Amino acid sequence: SAVISQKPSRDICQRGTSLTIQCQVDSQVTMMFWYRQQPGQSLTLIATANQGSEATYESGFVIDKFPISRPNLTFSTLTVSNMSPEDSSIYLCSVEEFRGTEAFFGQGTRLTVV
Amino acid sequence: EDKVVQSPLSLVVHEGDTVTLNCSYEVTNFRSLLWYKQEKKAPTFLFMLTSSGIEKKSGRLSSILDKKELFSILNITATQTGDSAVYLCAASHQGGSEKLVFGKGTKLTVNP
Numbered sequence: 001s002a003v004i005s006q007k008p009s010r011d012i013c014q015r016g017t018s019l020t021i022q023c024q025v026d027s028q029v030t031m032m033f034w035y036r037q038q039p040g041q042s043l044t045l046i047a048t049a050n051q052g053s054e055a056t057y058e059s060g061f062v063i064d065k066f067p068i069s070r071p072n073l074t075f076s077t078l079t080v081s082n083m084s085p086e087d088s089s090i091y092l093c094s095v096e097e098f099r100g101t102e103a104f105f106g107q108g109t110r111l112t113v114v
Numbered sequence: 115e116d117k118v119v120q121s122p123l124s125l126v127v128h129e130g131d132t133v134t135l136n137c138s139y140e141v142t143n144f145r146s147l148l149w150y151k152q153e154k155k156a157p158t159f160l161f162m163l164t165s166s167g168i169e170k171k172s173g174r175l176s177s178i179l180d181k182k183e184l185f186s187i188l189n190i191t192a193t194q195t196g197d198s199a200v201y202l203c204a205a206s207h208q209g210g211s212e213k214l215v216f217g218k219g220t221k222l223t224v225n226p
Contacts, residue, residue, distance in 0.1 A: 001159070033213065042202065042216040043157070058213070090155050094214075100145060100206075102162045103214060108155030 002027050006093045006106030013083055013113050020079045021109045023093030028073035031096035033103070034066070038089045046091075049076040083113045116141045120203050120217035128225050131193050135220045137203035138185040145208035147179050147186045152200045152219070160188070160201075193224045 003026040013019050023032065032049040047055040047068055055068035070076040080087055093106035121136045139147065146164040150157035161170045163179035163186060170177050174193075179186045190197055200221050204214040 042218045043204075043214075044216075045213045048213065092156065100208065102148060102159050103204075103206075104159055105150075105156045110155060 001102075001104050002029055002095055002097055004093060004095060004104060004106040006109060008109055009107060010110040011112070013111065015084050015113055017083055018079055018081045019083065019111060020077050021091055021093070023076045023078075023095075023106050025074045025095055027097070029095040030073075030098050031103075032070060032076045033094040033096075034068060034076070034078045035092040035094060035105075036089045037092065037108075043092065046078070049078075080111065083111075085113045087111065088113050116205070116207075116215045118203055118205050118215050118217035120201075120220050122220060123218065124221040124223070126223045126225065127193055129194060131224075132189065132191045133193060133222065135188040135190075135201050135203075135222070136185065137187070137217055139203075139205040139215075140184065141205040141207060141215055143207045144181070145206045148204045148206065148214065149177055149186070149188050150202040150204065152202055153198075157202055190222075193222075195224050195226055198222060198224045 005024045007022050034046040035043045037043050045058050046061045047057040049055050049068050049070040051070045067079045091109045094103045096103050118139045146162050148162045149160040161177045166181040174191045177188045200219040202219045203217045206214050
């Protein structure tokens with residue numbers, strides 16, 4: 001399976017600031033996704049990161065708040081913009097080597113906004 | 115609306131017990147059912163099930179899918195304290211969106 005490196009592992013940020021989370025994979029993968037897990041909740045998909053084009057966002061998530069880049073088949077970033085305490089969550093990068101195969105997750109980023 | 119429901123939400127057992135975790139789903143254009151173990155932040159992949167009635171096994175863990183009744187179970191035999199975790203069930207679509215729809219998870223605690 002692909003080895004996924006996600007960073008930072010955790011961060012504490014001031015409200016109103018932005019944080020960029022990086023996801024690096026050791027091999028080319030077809031699909032990359034970003035999930036959010038709020039405290040005590042399950043995982044919710046934010047968006048699918050598309051290589052070379054705009055990400056596909058799920059209902060309730062917008063590009064201005066969560067801009068995503070995917071310049072190639074091994075790397076993606078998620079930015080959490082203009083943060084508020086409600087953005088405190090675990091953010092997870094996920095990849096599928098090929099469409100329809102099992103999804104693997106990065107180590108996650110625990111974000112606390114104060 | 116797509117949904118995945120897991121039960122029980124939490125479970126406390128003693129080492130050596132056998133547990134069964136349940137997952138039911140209602141997903142349009144269903145492709146597969148996946149199980150993950152989440153101990154801290156990152157969910158760890160356990161199984162992916164696409165065919166009905168075929169059991170998948172890995173050590174003390176096993177899982178099976180029933181596509182007629184729209185559910186899956188995850189069995190853990192001879193539980194150990196290291197099995198303590200949240201077990202997540204997720205359903206995927208085929209065609210179009212590849213997103214996973216997750217259940218809320220079952221929190222398993224195995225006491226010595």
